[in-house]
Amino acid sequence: MTTPESKALPVASEAGPGQTRPVRDLADVAVMIGGQGGDGTLTVSDLLGRYFRAKGLYVYTSRNVLSRIRGGHADASVRGSREPIAAMKPSVELLVAFDKEAVDVGRPELTDDGAILFDSSVFTVDLPNAYGFPFATLAGGQLGAPIYKNTAAYGAISVMMGFDAPSTRAVIESRFQRRSPEALEKNLRALEIGRKAATEWGGANAIHRWQVLEGDAKDLVLTTGNQAVALGFVVGGGRFFAGYPITPATEIMEYLMRYLPAFHGVVRQAEDELAAINMVIGAAYAGVRAMTSTSGPGLSLMTEGIGHAGAAELPIVVADCQRVGPSTGEPTRHEQSDLVHLANLGHGEFPRFIFAPGTMDDCFFLTVDALNLAEKWRAPVILLLDQALCQNTVSAPRFTLDKVHVERPNLLSAEEIARLPAYKAYLHGPEGRSAYIPPGTPGVHAQITGNEHDEWGHVSVNPVNRLKMMTKRMGKLEKARPELPPPRLYGDPAARIGLIGYGSTWGPIREAQERLAAGGVPTRFYQARTLFPVPTESLDPFLAGVDMAYVIEHNYTGQFARLIREHLPQHHAKLRSIIKVDGFSFRSPEIVAAVRGP
Amino acid sequence: MELAKAIPSTWCPGCGDFGVLAAVKKAAVEAKIPPHELVLVGGIGCSGGIHNFIEVNGLHALHGRLLPQAVGVKLANPGLTVVAAGGDGDGYAIGMGHFMHAFKKNASFLYIVMNNETYGLTKGQASPTSQIGYEGNVEHPFDAILTALSIPTPAFIARGFSGDPKAMVQILVEALQFNRSSRGYAFVEDLSPCVTYNDTYKLWREKVVDVAKLPGYDPTDRKAMFKLCLETMESGRIPIGVMHRPKAETAADVALELKLLPDRIGPAQSPIALDANRDAYAKLLTAVG
Numbered sequence: 001m002t003t004p005e006s007k008a009l010p011v012a013s014e015a016g017p018g019q020t021r022p023v024r025d026l027a028d029v030a031v032m033i034g035g036q037g038g039d040g041t042l043t044v045s046d047l048l049g050r051y052f053r054a055k056g057l058y059v060y061t062s063r064n065v066l067s068r069i070r071g072g073h074a075d076a077s078v079r080g081s082r083e084p085i086a087a088m089k090p091s092v093e094l095l096v097a098f099d100k101e102a103v104d105v106g107r108p109e110l111t112d113d114g115a116i117l118f119d120s121s122v123f124t125v126d127l128p129n130a131y132g133f134p135f136a137t138l139a140g141g142q143l144g145a146p147i148y149k150n151t152a153a154y155g156a157i158s159v160m161m162g163f164d165a166p167s168t169r170a171v172i173e174s175r176f177q178r179r180s181p182e183a184l185e186k187n188l189r190a191l192e193i194g195r196k197a198a199t200e201w202g203g204a205n206a207i208h209r210w211q212v213l214e215g216d217a218k219d220l221v222l223t224t225g226n227q228a229v230a231l232g233f234v235v236g237g238g239r240f241f242a243g244y245p246i247t248p249a250t251e252i253m254e255y256l257m258r259y260l261p262a263f264h265g266v267v268r269q270a271e272d273e274l275a276a277i278n279m280v281i282g283a284a285y286a287g288v289r290a291m292t293s294t295s296g297p298g299l300s301l302m303t304e305g306i307g308h309a310g311a312a313e314l315p316i317v318v319a320d321c322q323r324v325g326p327s328t329g330e331p332t333r334h335e336q337s338d339l340v341h342l343a344n345l346g347h348g349e350f351p352r353f354i355f356a357p358g359t360m361d362d363c364f365f366l367t368v369d370a371l372n373l374a375e376k377w378r379a380p381v382i383l384l385l386d387q388a389l390c391q392n393t394v395s396a397p398r399f400t401l402d403k404v405h406v407e408r409p410n411l412l413s414a415e416e417i418a419r420l421p422a423y424k425a426y427l428h429g430p431e432g433r434s435a436y437i438p439p440g441t442p443g444v445h446a447q448i449t450g451n452e453h454d455e456w457g458h459v460s461v462n463p464v465n466r467l468k469m470m471t472k473r474m475g476k477l478e479k480a481r482p483e484l485p486p487p488r489l490y491g492d493p494a495a496r497i498g499l500i501g502y503g504s505t506w507g508p509i510r511e512a513q514e515r516l517a518a519g520g521v522p523t524r525f526y527q528a529r530t531l532f533p534v535p536t537e538s539l540d541p542f543l544a545g546v547d548m549a550y551v552i553e554h555n556y557t558g559q560f561a562r563l564i565r566e567h568l569p570q571h572h573a574k575l576r577s578i579i580k581v582d583g584f585s586f587r588s589p590e591i592v593a594a595v596r597g598p
Numbered sequence: 599m600e601l602a603k604a605i606p607s608t609w610c611p612g613c614g615d616f617g618v619l620a621a622v623k624k625a626a627v628e629a630k631i632p633p634h635e636l637v638l639v640g641g642i643g644c645s646g647g648i649h650n651f652i653e654v655n656g657l658h659a660l661h662g663r664l665l666p667q668a669v670g671v672k673l674a675n676p677g678l679t680v681v682a683a684g685g686d687g688d689g690y691a692i693g694m695g696h697f698m699h700a701f702k703k704n705a706s707f708l709y710i711v712m713n714n715e716t717y718g719l720t721k722g723q724a725s726p727t728s729q730i731g732y733e734g735n736v737e738h739p740f741d742a743i744l745t746a747l748s749i750p751t752p753a754f755i756a757r758g759f760s761g762d763p764k765a766m767v768q769i770l771v772e773a774l775q776f777n778r779s780s781r782g783y784a785f786v787e788d789l790s791p792c793v794t795y796n797d798t799y800k801l802w803r804e805k806v807v808d809v810a811k812l813p814g815y816d817p818t819d820r821k822a823m824f825k826l827c828l829e830t831m832e833s834g835r836i837p838i839g840v841m842h843r844p845k846a847e848t849a850a851d852v853a854l855e856l857k858l859l860p861d862r863i864g865p866a867q868s869p870i871a872l873d874a875n876r877d878a879y880a881k882l883l884t885a886v887g
Contacts, residue, residue, distance in 0.1 A: 221887060223887065227886070231882065231886065234879070235872075235875075235879050235882075235883075237870030237871075239674075239865035239866075239868050239870065240670070240673065240674050240865045242666075242670065259882060261858075262878065262882075263875070263878070264859065264861075264863045264864060264867065264868035265865055265868065266673045266674070266858050266859070266864070266865055268669075268673065270666065271695055271698075271699040272695060274662075274663060274666070274695070274696075275663075275666040275669075275696055275699065276666075278659070278663040278666035278667045279666045279667070279669055279670035279673070280670060281667055281670060282639075282657070282666065282667035282668060282669060282670020282671040282672075282673075282674065283670040283673065283674035283865065284670075285657050285667070285670070285671055285674075286670070286671045286674035286675040286678070286865075286866050287675070288674040288675070288865040288866050289870065290670070290674070304660060305660065305663070308659075308660050308663075312658075398883065398884075398886070399883045399886060400883065401872065401876065401879055401880065401883070404872060406870055406871060417599075420599050421599065421600065422600035423599055423600070423601055424602075425602070438675075438866065439634070439635075439637050439655035439657075439671070439675070439678055440634060440635060440675055440677060440678050440866065442632075442634055443599065443634060444599065444634055445601055445602065445633050445634050445653060445655045445656075446601065446602055446655060447602045447649065447650065447655075447656040447658070448656065448657050448658065449656070449657075449658030450658060450659075450660060451658060456602040456603075457602055458605050458650055459647070459658070
């Protein structure tokens with residue numbers, strides 16, 4: 001992955017009145033659109049994403065919204081690149097502002113030679129690189145509704161960015177064809193209003209012009225981590241989901257409400273997270289692959305149920321879409337601060353596995369892995385996601401079934417059941433796990449409990465039995481270790497500087513590696529995909545091979561670094577933390593700067 | 599095949615819960631439910647151990663969470679007969695949110711609350727149904743039947759008394775048949791005295807009154823039954839019997855599992871092997887934007 005610099009030549013101040021401005025080629029472009037919630041910033045972002053995609057570019061979009069339905073500042077950013085990307089560009093070429101606040105918020109994001117396009121209907125910006133058009137007034141006057149200002153703005157952008165007219169129009173058609181013919185017609189007219197305005201720009205400064213270069217990306221989907229997890233759940237054999245609406249996890253439930261009924265699956269919106277996790281436990285008991293998804297506050301409530309699943313040895317999957325915590329925190333903002341809680345989650349001790357997908361591919365396949373391993377080891381598996389991974393859209397290879405495996409080694413066939421001399425739901429087998437026969441199987445019944453129990457599932461406080469059961473349950477952590485998702489390693493295998501990260505930091509870290517390498521600083525990147533049990537078997541050799549390793553994560557105390565120190569104290573001195581807790585994702589220059597030092 | 603056996607009960611001799619255990623066994627036999635199809639979801643507390651004392655499938659839930667676990671079992675495999683059973687603390691205190699929503703959900707399973715008006719297992723603290731004055735209780739006792747009647751859903755609602763085991767068997771048989779014909783949710787409270795901390799046998803024997811014998815009894819008329827129960831209580835008596843036996847269902851009254859799974863094939867019956875789904879999965883993945 002590379003991030004080619006734009007072939008920028010002149011800067012804004014060099015173009016005076018009456019002058020034309022050279023057209024600059026862009027192989028990697030970003031646009032930020034800001035306004036009040038309800039202004040349609042997401043619409044503009046979506047239209048641009050569709051155009052970039054149609055032109056063979058990789059696309060990444062992020063949004064910055066407040067936890068309210070309308071009003072308040074909202075912005076969206078969209079990036080198109082000829083190279084694969086999984087992060088927002090460090091700075092944007094164009095800021096589109098529907099109100100004054102958007103200018104204040106967005107200006108720091110602009111490249112040195114960037115431009116501002118603003119709606120001059122209601123405010124003005126007095127800057128040499130700012131171009132005002134009365135989009136809302138024009139749309140209101142000619143189309144009867146000011147909201148068409150967003151499509152008009154897209155039209156102006158298309159001129160400034162050198163979009164070809166037929167593809168620009170095709171994007172409008174693809175977006176609005178499913179609405180009414182009137183909506184399509186008005187949006188096409190709004191597009192022309194914007195194109196005309198920009199083409200006929202007669203301001204004192206010549207308008208910025210770029211030429212967005214085409215790419216050759218093909219057969220990609222534009223998706224989110226939440227969608228990829230939902231799809232992975234279906235193909236991994238998931239058939240029961242219960243959840244409670246919570247940002248940024250809700251879309252997993254919404255996708256499954258669409259997908260699962262076709263497979264005789266059930267999705268329920270529960271009365272609270274306590275009910276959601278317990279419904280999932282009930283379904284898992286019935287032998288059905290079951291999952292819930294939540295975020296911080298819901299995770300706190302589900303802690304009780306996850307511990308129960310650990311004790312009762314019932315296979316459940318919990319997707320934790322992390323947001324800013326603690327308490328209600330910042331519902332719409334990004335963080336990775338649940339790891340230590342999850343590693344220690346619950347009263348008492350029980351095994352749990354924590355997987356951390358970093359890409360769309362990971363979201364899809366690790367969900368399948370989570371279902372397989374939860375069932376095989378009869379233990380809770382947590383998919384640790386984060387807001388950026390869950391909700392930002394990114395170009396990804398189409399999901400395929402080639403590498404999907406549905407394995408059920410812990411369930412017995414009818415023939416095996418018929419040959420059993422006895423069925424003990426908590427049998428001490430040589431493999432450290434007990435086969436499971438779900439209720440409803442003719443001729444069989446069993447007892448399942450979260451209390452300490454004997455092999456039959458009867459409540460027991462016998463001290464010999466207690467030790468045996470604890471040893472069996474906790475032993476799963478080591479026995480399953482060889483089957484857990486391995487890390488991915490990137491960069492120069494001989495580099496003496498290590499980078500360690502998980503989740504959505506994958507994108508910014510990969511870009512930072514490229515930038516560092518270009519500047520003569522080779523690095524190796526360990527993308528952790530299993531976080532717990534701490535993957536010492538791969539982290540130990542990785543750390544042994546570097547002089548220092550930066551653990552890059554979105555929390556205040558360096559949580560993964562803390563876990564690594566606890567489990568690999570011999571590497572204590574090599575570890576450094578690069579942290580960010582302002583609610584936004586890393587941009588690659590921040591990582592580059594932290595690694596390079598002052 | 600050797601299977602988990604019923605273990606000796608942990609209840610005190612004379613405990614009201616024995617009446618429920620005996621009634622559940624008899625009702626299961628009368629309703630001809632094969633043991634492998636019957637799931638008993640137990641709560642936490644003395645009564646919550648009931649699944650250990652009978653040879654069927656047992657799921658011992660968390661305190662207060664037996665209802666969502668029971669719903670999960672039923673929706674995952676609608677072919678199972680699911681009975682949730684726990685105490686008044688479990689159901690009306692820590693589990694109160696789920697208590698209300700179980701009516702709203704209307705999945706076909708039976709919930710039995712063994713109400714002894716005390717926390718027996720923790721040695722006699724006041725419970726949500728304790729009378730004012732019991733162990734210093736100054737809060738008003740909660741009445742589950744009035745609450746149940748006030749939620750307009752097509753649930754079967756009844757109250758039994760461990761001192762009248764014959765009537766209790768009858769109630770449970772009707773409730774299980776209601777569930778097994780997919781009519782929806784059934785809620786049965788049993789007055790189950792705690793002989794150690796709140797021995798109310800004598801008191802309750804004097805106070806219980808079979809609502810079916812009262813003038814104006816009509817279990818299809820929710821409003822009339824609410825009034826009848828309330829007036830009975832105001833006269834110092836405790837109403838028992840079938841409080842709500844809904845009329846033939848309307849479309850909106852259909853049990854949850856049938857709304858979600860109209861062809862009665864549930865998640866547990868859905869094949870998950872890749873080969874059984876390859877075409878449908880490919881179609882799903884191709885449609886991704």
